[in-house]
Amino acid sequence: MLDRLWKLAREMGWPIGISLALLVLWEVAVRSLGIRSIILPPPSEIIEAVISRRELLLAHLWPSLYLTVLGFALSVVGGILVAVVITYSSVLRRSFYPIIVVSQVIPKISIAPLFIVWFGTGTMSSLLLAFLIAFFPMTINSALGFQSIDEDIHRMARTFMGSPWQIFWKIRMPNALPYIFSGMKISITLAIIGVIVSEFVASQEGIGYLIKLAGGLLDTPLMMAAITVLSISGLILYGLIVVAEQRSVYWQSSSDISGSAGG
Amino acid sequence: MSGVRKSYSDLEAIRNVSLDIAQNEFVSVLGPSGCGKSTLLMMVAGLIEPSEGTITINGSRVTGPRPEIGVVFQQPVLLPWRTVLDNVLFPIELLKRPRAHFEQRAMSLLTMAKIDDFANHLPRQLSGGMRQRASICRALIHDPSILLMDEPFSALDAITRDEMGVELLRIWQANRKTVIFVTHSIREAAFLSDRVLVMGRRPATIIENLSIELPRPREIAMMESKPFNEYVRELRKSIEASHAR
Numbered sequence: 001m002l003d004r005l006w007k008l009a010r011e012m013g014w015p016i017g018i019s020l021a022l023l024v025l026w027e028v029a030v031r032s033l034g035i036r037s038i039i040l041p042p043p044s045e046i047i048e049a050v051i052s053r054r055e056l057l058l059a060h061l062w063p064s065l066y067l068t069v070l071g072f073a074l075s076v077v078g079g080i081l082v083a084v085v086i087t088y089s090s091v092l093r094r095s096f097y098p099i100i101v102v103s104q105v106i107p108k109i110s111i112a113p114l115f116i117v118w119f120g121t122g123t124m125s126s127l128l129l130a131f132l133i134a135f136f137p138m139t140i141n142s143a144l145g146f147q148s149i150d151e152d153i154h155r156m157a158r159t160f161m162g163s164p165w166q167i168f169w170k171i172r173m174p175n176a177l178p179y180i181f182s183g184m185k186i187s188i189t190l191a192i193i194g195v196i197v198s199e200f201v202a203s204q205e206g207i208g209y210l211i212k213l214a215g216g217l218l219d220t221p222l223m224m225a226a227i228t229v230l231s232i233s234g235l236i237l238y239g240l241i242v243v244a245e246q247r248s249v250y251w252q253s254s255s256d257i258s259g260s261a262g263g
Numbered sequence: 264m265s266g267v268r269k270s271y272s273d274l275e276a277i278r279n280v281s282l283d284i285a286q287n288e289f290v291s292v293l294g295p296s297g298c299g300k301s302t303l304l305m306m307v308a309g310l311i312e313p314s315e316g317t318i319t320i321n322g323s324r325v326t327g328p329r330p331e332i333g334v335v336f337q338q339p340v341l342l343p344w345r346t347v348l349d350n351v352l353f354p355i356e357l358l359k360r361p362r363a364h365f366e367q368r369a370m371s372l373l374t375m376a377k378i379d380d381f382a383n384h385l386p387r388q389l390s391g392g393m394r395q396r397a398s399i400c401r402a403l404i405h406d407p408s409i410l411l412m413d414e415p416f417s418a419l420d421a422i423t424r425d426e427m428g429v430e431l432l433r434i435w436q437a438n439r440k441t442v443i444f445v446t447h448s449i450r451e452a453a454f455l456s457d458r459v460l461v462m463g464r465r466p467a468t469i470i471e472n473l474s475i476e477l478p479r480p481r482e483i484a485m486m487e488s489k490p491f492n493e494y495v496r497e498l499r500k501s502i503e504a505s506h507a508r
Contacts, residue, residue: 152340159334160354251344
């Protein structure tokens with residue numbers, strides 16, 4: 001345990017050290033060059049803004065986070081369901097899979113104003129945009145996971161008289177888990193983007209709205225504070241998925257741990 | 264068991280193979296890679312349907328996978344997310360039999376295969392030979408009367424391979440099964456079997472049916488004995504004859 005902590009500290013030491021050094025450089029540069037904080041506030045001022053205006057920040061953070069998590073959850077459920085259907089129906093796979101892949105080319109952000117027209121400026125637009133953006137990588141990764149089972153394993157299960165139902169739950173599902181988690185890691189970041197963009201376009205609350213508002217008021221420290229709070233939240237959400245992944249995909253993560261410990 | 268009889272005819276794969284295998288007999292099917300011997304085995308397992316002819320086990324025709332068969336594949340094909348014990352019990356789950364009744368049996372199989380210490384390990388923590396042993400335990404867990412083995416040791420190194428042969432015979436001696444063992448190793452076939460069937464190249468058909476009358480239990484030292492090498496020579500001759508044609 002202590003070994004692992006030490007190893008983690010050694011691995012994280014460099015990136016953390018360099019980040020701190022950059023922050024110090026930023027602080028010193030802004031102060032010594034006399035750059036006005038309306039252009040670029042120093043890190044200390046941003047931290048100060050985070051603390052002093054925490055109530056305002058939190059009030060706008062919660063709706064954004066709520067919609068992000070909800071949109072993400074919907075995309076996970078929807079993506080997995082569509083992936084299952086695509087896996088088992090070759091007709092649907094051949095007709096829809098190419099469409100799904102090609103539709104990836106559409107910058108989905110550009111649909112945001114259209115959603116406002118259709119669903120109004122409320123939470124529905126944000127939710128749907130988050131869902132739509134996060135849905136595609138979820139579907140494609142899960143479908144890949146369900147379809148990538150080893151032919152030998154499939155044959156083995158059939159010789160022991162496994163039913164299609166058993167093969168799905170006992171083989172395809174666990175086999176797809178690592179793929180589902182990599183889909184989730186992409187989707188969570190995309191869900192955040194979806195919500196923020198939608199709040200940029202038209203909304204009365206949310207961290208995206210606050211960033212835009214602060215920009216309009218030329219309150220750069222508040223803007224940077226909102227960005228900081230948003231980034232930290234995104235990092236936490238991503239971290240939660242990584243933790244869940246390491247717990248559920250134990251047969252792979254343990255290989256990484258013991259593999260690197262051996263080296 | 265009345266025996267397996269099959270005749271199958273196809274221009275590309277297997278032509279008119281007919282054979283009988285007695286109960287508890289250890290039969291090897293020997294032939295060059297890609298001659299269709301695995302196809303033959305998969306037809307017995309009920310995974311592939313013959314385009315002509317029939318396969319009969321215990322008087323009933325094979326139409327699909329059946330519970331009295333256990334299969335060992337070329338690769339161990341263990342599920343990486345399950346422990347060794349859970350992998351061995353996997354057929355029990357699929358066959359919807361009560362797991363608790365078979366845990367004891369699983370442990371004694373693992374003990375027999377000398378991997379009981381690894382029952383709660385994941386497959387990737389085991390060596391290739393140990394994984395294949397676990398897959399043999401899995402094939403035996405539901406006490407099938409027929410064990411089908413598709414080049415089970417071909418992915419192992421030569422030393423492990425000889426050891427595994429001895430191990431397999433020991434396990435077989437302890438719980439007798441009909442074994443159909445597909446291999447492309449002449450020595451392996453001669454060492455393990457009661458009878459060796461040699462398959463020629465495409466279209467595959469059985470060109471030799473040789474009984475191996477070496478005493479049991481067999482030991483590695485026998486591979487140096489004169490009668491053993493006589494058998495090996497005879498098998499090699501018939502394989503070469505099929506190539507010459």
